[in-house]
Amino acid sequence: MKKLLLILLFLISAGCAPVIPKDTFLVTNTQLEQRKLETRMYDGIEETALIVASSNILQDIGFTLENSEIELGVLTGSKDRDAGSTGEAVAMVLLAAFAGTTAEYRDSQRIRVTLVVRPSKASKTSNYCRVTFQRIVIMNTGRKYYETLRAPDLYVEFFAGLSKSVFLTAQKI
């Protein structure tokens, strides 16, 4: 009986603590694909002007700038938004009532962004811009989950906005 309890305790403690994945600090092929999705090259604009255009687009889409280091081309921002919809909440409440459990649905989220501009060796006015979005979703129960956003259209739409911003910056608008 004691042995069984010990095994049970061991299993519970082992199950509770997540283990760091082996490839956390190794670049995988999936991550290289992600790099392509997150990167665009901009020609005919100086590095500083591209950083200014980038900070403008981040403001356009509602991010608060948290940190910047112009010498290294880094901008970091975040914003808090609702995470779910009324429809989702109602559906989950109904489902939980039917199953006799507590309803859990997405409540709010903190979206984080990093944008890095780095010069290309091609020419003085060629620069790479790489953007990454991640979010922390908070459920109505207080539980949180973390996510890196990988939807290709998100990045396509963002870079379309940045291209406009680059144009507006160049026209000093």
Added chain:
Amino acid sequence: MNKLKSLLLLLILTLVTGCAATNQRILDSGDETQIQKRNYQSRIFEISDKKQVLRTVISTLQDLGFIIDNADMMLGSVSGTKLDTHLTKISVSVRPKGADRMLVRANAQFQNKPVSNPIQYQNFFSSLSKSLFITSNADE
């Protein structure tokens, strides 16, 4: 009365060990010495350009799925967070070592624990050295 005394002793013992655990967690004072930690958390690179190393640290972290929380050219530090099912944080510093070398040091945490497996740091430095090689040889 004896039972009460034992209970009190047990309570005091729990509080004392609780205090020790708090201090241990604040200072991360485990079995390893500072030198042991520095040893596996640091690597020297034969590059004299601090900015190039910092920029490569940033792009390596981005490749690994991190968001850059903070970067400081003067201090030579970069911190990042990875939000992907779990929470991973890393802080990297780049300092000149002599005239033509850079000492890169990294320390990471996974969820609410420090990363103390040297292999994870070896992996990080291996990813970084590959990127450094690529950036000094091609336009990537």
